[in-house]
Amino acid sequence: MRRPIACWPRWWHQVAKHRRPPRTHQVRGTLLLGSGATSLAVGLTAVFSPSLSVASDDQAVTPTIVTASLPTVEAPIVEQAREEPEPQAPAVPPPPPESGEGRRVVFDQGDQRVWLIEADGTVTATYLVSGSRFDNLDPGSYAVRARYRHATSFDNSGTMEYFVEFTTGWSEPIGFHSIPVDNAGNLEQSVDELGRPLSAGCIRQKPEDAAFLWDWAPLGTPVVVTA
Known part of the structure; x- marks a missing residue:
């Protein structure tokens, strides 16, 4: 049994022919879109990427030394041990005044x-x-x-x-x-x-x-x- 084939009027084929976009237009649009995206990406990269300067061989690179001030730490005060006075010998009582003289x-x-x-x-x-x-x-x-x-x-x-x-x-x-x-x-x-x-x-x-x-x-x- 033969498969039925849809038959369309000739004028429909003409209309469809004019409505269908050519393939070249689709490819070209895709290429244009890709090119635009590439340009946009390059532009954004140029805007947001930091500029880098590379020193030439003739230029000396001076390193930047960053100094940080440390907090001042006070040394603990060490209290010196108090020297205790040496015990003194008791005072020697003098002899009675009427005790004479000589040895x-x-x-x-x-x-x-x-x-x-x-x-x-x-x-x-x-x-x-x-x-x-x-x-x-x-x-x-x-x-x-x-x-x-x-x-x-x-x-x-x-x-x-x-x-x-x-x-x-x-x-x-x-x-x-x-x-x-x-x-x-x-x-x-x-x-x-x-x-x-x-x-x-x-x-x-x-x-x-x-x-x-x-x-x-x-x-x-x-x-x-x-x-």
Whole structure:
């Protein structure tokens, strides 16, 4: 069976021929549009692209150095450690004004203190002692008249060292010596108790002070006792 073929009048073909745009026009329009787009793209590129200048070989390129100012940072203040004042030795009390002159040993009963004084008035040593708890030593001037490296108490209750005798009490010698030690080997008083009248007549001293006075005061050394 034959396929039907549409038949059109001749005049329709003529009209269609005039209405259909030629192919060359379509291609040309496309080319023109493409050319216009290219021109537009080139124009936009020229407008929005930054201009670049290229230095020639003869021109030196100077680098631009950008400096930035850093913020000022203050160094922390370090407080120096305060120097603590060195502890000062306690002031040496002067001897009593009525204690005489020259090189001498001074014993003040009121302060329970001894001074060893040089001929020029310099105090070589001063320290607390324990004198008699009885009123058996009169104020006045004496002199060292005997020395005993080891001695025994009058009632044989103990011993003492570095005995320096300068007078006699009611019946027994009176002098400077170390704190007595009883027969059991105990001190009759503590070192901390020096400065209080606790003896039976003599002047008690620390062992090192008693040894120092023993070496410092030979026979004949003046001894002044004040109230």
